[in-house]
Amino acid sequence: MGNDDIDYNIVFPEVLISERHWRGLKQPVVILLGWAGCRDKHLVKYSSIYTKQGCITLRYTAPLKTVFISESFGYKELRHTALKLLETLYDYDVENNPIFFHVFSNGGFMLYRYMVEYLQREQQFSTLCVLGTVVDSAPGSGNVTGALRALRTTLGSHINVFLRYLLMALFAMTVFLLRIVLYPVTKFFHKDHYDAMMDRPAPWPQLYLYSRADRVIRHTDVERMVGVLRGKQLSIQSFDFATSAHVSLFRDFPEDYCSRCLDFLNSCMTKSEQTKLKTRHVI
Incomplete structure (x- = not known):
């Protein structure tokens, strides 16, 4: 399905499954942002954990x-x-459900950064309830070598060799110039995702899953x-899977990965419900 010019997929679980797990509570909406x-x-393999x-x-x-x-060029297309993804919640009448993010690599984290900014600054989204975020293999900062490895993997072998290396060279020069050499100046016009989220982070609980073997x-x-x-x-949790390659944590340790994600989601749901109860008692 799509909303205007973005191509997304939304899946609603079977009612009986939701009722069995959430027992009358509004089921969480998990937003997965891919690498x-x-x-x-x-x-889909990751979304099935939550479905x-x-x-x-x-x-x-x-x-x-x-x-x-x-x-890379500072054009904030993301x-x-x-904005469109957050508006999608209203299109499907789930804006009153608790929201949970699962974000992958810098590609997902860059988009997540802007969603966090909207959630913190725009009045129209002030009623959305965000439970927490799982961050997988991110974020990274100023790593030109890692970015090139990611781009090379993404381009694959189906593209002409000369064109592939030309694109990589242009990308490397651009990143090095705008994001490292000139960054003390360009950051006033377009702060990168890492610094932006460090300066004004999301206030909800976060779980960072990563690996010291990650080369990206x-x-x-x-x-x-x-x-x-x-x-x-x-409220920040983290875990180092130690031996996994970039965004390969789930592939290498499926049971441990699923357990950590779901335990964190359930913990966030419990804290949210406890907060609501305290609020009602105060009122």
Whole structure:
């Protein structure tokens, strides 16, 4: 399905499954934001973790040109996409359901950054209730080598070799120039996703899943973000899978991965319901 110019997929679980897991509560809407080059068939494997638990799932992956070109040049095309995805919640009348994010790599994190900004700054989204976020293999900062590895993997072998290396060279020069050399100036016009989320992070609980064996996103970048957010007194959890390649945590450790995600979701739901009860008692 789609909303205007974005191509997403939304799945509603069977009523009996939702009732069994959530027992009269509104089931969570899990928004999954794929990594650059992610195909929907890959994202389905992750969304099924939540669908089996009676959650509504909304899947979306930003186009390659948006992640690798638009953002690199400071054109905030993803901001428009973020707005459309949040408006989709109203299109399907689930704006009163609790919202939960599952974000993959920098491709998903860039889009997530803009959704967080809308949720924090725009009055029209002030009534949305966000439970928490799982971040898989992100975020990374200023890693040109890792970005090139991601782009090379994404382009694959179906593209002409000369064209592939030409695109990679142009991308590397652009990132190095705009995001490293000139960044002290360009950040005033377009702050990158890492710094933006560090300066004004999402206030809800977050779980960072990563691996020190990741050759695209440095584990030190993830750990630095986790440390800064904990210093801001936010509820932050993290786990290092140690041996997995980039966005391969679920593939390598399916049971542990699912357990961590669902335990975190259930914990966020419990905290949300407890907060609502306290609010009612105060009133």
